[in-house]
Amino acid sequence: MDTKFDFGEPESQNTVYIRRVATSTLPEEIREQVPDLDSMYAVHDAEGEQLALVRDRSMAFVLARQNELSPVSVH
Known part of the structure; x- marks a missing residue:
């Protein structure tokens, strides 16, 4: 049972995080x-950089999957 297994590269490189953002916290030009x-x-990468900002949650997931990313919801 001590057999080593090569799990390969971590999948976290392809993981993006989807979170709800209050528009009141966004810059004025976006609120307008x-x-x-x-x-x-918002769609964020593993380092926390915002990659996209979209109107609804389902669009955020679709956008991630269209770009071969694995979306995860963040609360």
Whole structure:
């Protein structure tokens, strides 16, 4: 049972995190473009850099998958 197993490269390179963002916390130029929204969804990489900002949660997941990334919801 002490057989070593090569798990390969970690998948975390392809993982992105989806989180809800209150529009009131966004820069003024973005708030002006979406006056009817209370929140948006941000897509972040493993280092926390914001990659995208979209209108709804499902779009964030679709965007991630279209770019061969594995989305994970963050609360």
